[in-house]
Amino acid sequence: MKILIASPEAVPYIKTGGLADVAGALSKEFRKMKDTVCLVLPLYRKIRDSLIRLADTGISLNIPVGGRIVKGRIWKDRQAAFFIECDEFFNRLELYGTADGDYSDNASRFAFFSRGILEMCRSLAFTPDIIHCNDWQTGLVPFYLRTLYRDDAFFKKTATLLTIHNLGYQGLFPASDMRATNLGPEFFNPEGIEFYGKVNFLKAGMIAADILTTVSETYSREILLPESAFGLDGLLKKREHDLFGIVNGIDYDEWDPAKDKLLPATYHVKDLSGKTLCKRELLRMLFKTARKGREEQVPVMSMVTRFSEQKGLDLVMRAIPEILSFGVKLAILGKGDERFQRSFRELSAKYKDSISVTIGFDEMLAHRMYAGSDYFLMPSKYEPCGLGQLIALRYGTIPIARKTGGLADTIEDFEPLTRKGTGFLFSDYTASGMLDALKRAFCVYTDTDKMQSMIRNGMRKDFSWRRSAQRYRELYKTALLKGKV
Numbered sequence: 001m002k003i004l005i006a007s008p009e010a011v012p013y014i015k016t017g018g019l020a021d022v023a024g025a026l027s028k029e030f031r032k033m034k035d036t037v038c039l040v041l042p043l044y045r046k047i048r049d050s051l052i053r054l055a056d057t058g059i060s061l062n063i064p065v066g067g068r069i070v071k072g073r074i075w076k077d078r079q080a081a082f083f084i085e086c087d088e089f090f091n092r093l094e095l096y097g098t099a100d101g102d103y104s105d106n107a108s109r110f111a112f113f114s115r116g117i118l119e120m121c122r123s124l125a126f127t128p129d130i131i132h133c134n135d136w137q138t139g140l141v142p143f144y145l146r147t148l149y150r151d152d153a154f155f156k157k158t159a160t161l162l163t164i165h166n167l168g169y170q171g172l173f174p175a176s177d178m179r180a181t182n183l184g185p186e187f188f189n190p191e192g193i194e195f196y197g198k199v200n201f202l203k204a205g206m207i208a209a210d211i212l213t214t215v216s217e218t219y220s221r222e223i224l225l226p227e228s229a230f231g232l233d234g235l236l237k238k239r240e241h242d243l244f245g246i247v248n249g250i251d252y253d254e255w256d257p258a259k260d261k262l263l264p265a266t267y268h269v270k271d272l273s274g275k276t277l278c279k280r281e282l283l284r285m286l287f288k289t290a291r292k293g294r295e296e297q298v299p300v301m302s303m304v305t306r307f308s309e310q311k312g313l314d315l316v317m318r319a320i321p322e323i324l325s326f327g328v329k330l331a332i333l334g335k336g337d338e339r340f341q342r343s344f345r346e347l348s349a350k351y352k353d354s355i356s357v358t359i360g361f362d363e364m365l366a367h368r369m370y371a372g373s374d375y376f377l378m379p380s381k382y383e384p385c386g387l388g389q390l391i392a393l394r395y396g397t398i399p400i401a402r403k404t405g406g407l408a409d410t411i412e413d414f415e416p417l418t419r420k421g422t423g424f425l426f427s428d429y430t431a432s433g434m435l436d437a438l439k440r441a442f443c444v445y446t447d448t449d450k451m452q453s454m455i456r457n458g459m460r461k462d463f464s465w466r467r468s469a470q471r472y473r474e475l476y477k478t479a480l481l482k483g484k485v
C-alpha cells in the first residue's frame with residue numbers, strides 16, 4: 001500500500017505533543033510492514049536548525065493562497081520524510097504561536113500546507129492510496145480532494161483518513177480567512193466549513209475524509225455527546241458509522257527503561273534496582289537532596305504535561321496543601337498557558353522542598369521523571385488518548401488519572417485484594433475525587449509487595465504500536481473500498 005502521512009509534527013523531527021509521537025511511530029511501523037510510506041511536514045525553523053540532514057529535491061511549488069501565489073520548495077531526508085519549505089510561513093520561532101497567542105495567519109499557513117501536500121504528490125508523481133491526515137492543520141486536504149481536485153484523475157483512487165487527536169483544537173478562523181483557503185463562498189455554510197460564523201478547518205476534514213478516527217475507543221464515544229464535542233456532536237453523529245477509535249501506542253525503542261540512554265541507570269521488569277538509582281538522581285537534581293538521604297523514602301509523584309486547561313492543572317493547584325499533607329514530593333515539567341506557568345512557579349518558590357517546577361520542553365528531564373518517580377499524575381478534564389500514562393506504565397511508575405478517554409482504556413484500577421490493576425482512577429472532575437485516588441495510591445506505598453505487583457503488572461502491558469498500526473492499515477483498506485463504491 002502507498003501511504004502518505006500528512007501531519008503538522010512528527011518525531012524525530014519536531015514535537016510539541018502526542019500527535020508527533022503518533023505520526024512518527026506509525027511511519028516507522030508501516031516501514032517495518034514493507035509498505036511504501038512517506039511523511040510530509042512543514043519545514044519549520046526548528047527542523048532546519050536541527051542536525052537532521054535534508055536534501056533539496058529541486059521541486060518548487062506555486063500555491064494559491066488568498067488571491068496570491070505563495071512559493072514553496074520540497075526537501076527530503078533519507079527516511080522518505082518530505083518537508084514543505086516556505087520561509088514566510090514556517091521560518092518562525094514556534095509552530096503555531098507563542099505564549100501571547102496563535103499566529104494570526106495560521107489559516108493561510110495551513111491552507112498553504114494542505115494544498116502544498118497535494119501539489120507535492122503531483123510533482124513527485126507519487127499517487128498515494130491513502131492520505132492519513134492529522135488534526136485541523138491537514139483538515140483541508142480531504143476537503144480539497146472533494147472540491148478543487150474532484151475531477152483530477154491523478155487523485156482518483158486516493159482515499160483519506162483523518163485522525164482527530166483532540167477535538168478541542170479545531171483550527172477556527174474569522175470568516176474573512178475563507179479567502180485564504182481559495183474555496184468559493186458556496187462552501188461557507190453550515191453544511192460546509194462554516195461553524196457559527198467562522199471557518200473551521202477540522203470540520204472540513206470531518207465532512208470530507210472517507211474515514212475518521214480518534215485515538216481511543218472511549219474518546220470516540222465521548223465525542224458523540226454534546227458536553228465533549230465542542231459543538232461538533234451533530235456532525236459526528238452523522239458520521240458515526242465511519243468513526244473509529246484506535247488507541248495510541250508508544251515507540252518501544254525510544255521508551256525502554258532497559259536501554260534508555262537518557263537515564264542515569266537502566267532497569268527492567270525483573271530487576272528494578274536501576275529505578276531506585278534513577279529516583280535518587282532525580283531527587284538530587286530537582287530537590288537538591290543528599291545522596292542516600294532519608295528523603296529517598298518519600299514518594300515522588302510527577303507530571304509531564306502541556307500547561308493547558310484540559311490537563312486538570314486547576315485541580316492540582318486547588319489541592320496543593322492536601323497533596324503535600326501526604327508527605328509526597330511533586331515534580332512538574334511543562335510549558336504552555338502563562339497563567340499556569342506563573343502559578344506553578346509561585347508554588348515551587350513557596351514549597352521548594354516539596355514542589356519542583358521546570359518550565360520548558362525537556363526531553364531528557366521527561367525521561368528521567370518517568371523513570372525516577374513512583375507515581376505519575378494525569379487528572380485530565382478530558383484526554384483523547386494520553387501518552388504519559390503509557391510511558392509511565394512502561395517505566396514502572398504508577399499512573400493516577402481521571403477515568404476519561406484513553407486513560408480509561410489503558411489504566412486498570414488497582415484492586416488491593418486480588419492485586420490486579422495498574423494504577424488508580426477517579427471519575428468526578430473535582431479536587432476531592434482526585435484526592436481520594438491519591439489517598440488510595442499513597443496507602444499502598446509502604447506495602448512493598450502490593451507496589452511491586454502493580455509496577456510489574458504495568459510494565460508487562462503491551463502498548464507498542466504494532467497492533468494499532470495493523471488496525472489503521474485495516475481502516476485504510478476500508479477507506480479504499482468506500483472510494484470504489
Ligand code: ADP
Binds near residue numbers: 016017360385
Ligand atoms: P498531549 O498530546 O495532549 O500534549 P499526550 O499525553 O498525548 O498529551 O502526549 C504528550 C507527550 O509529550 C508525552 O510524550 C509527554 O512526555 C510529552 N511532553 C509533554 N510536555 C512535555 C515537556 N514539557 N517536556 C518534555 N516532554 C513533554
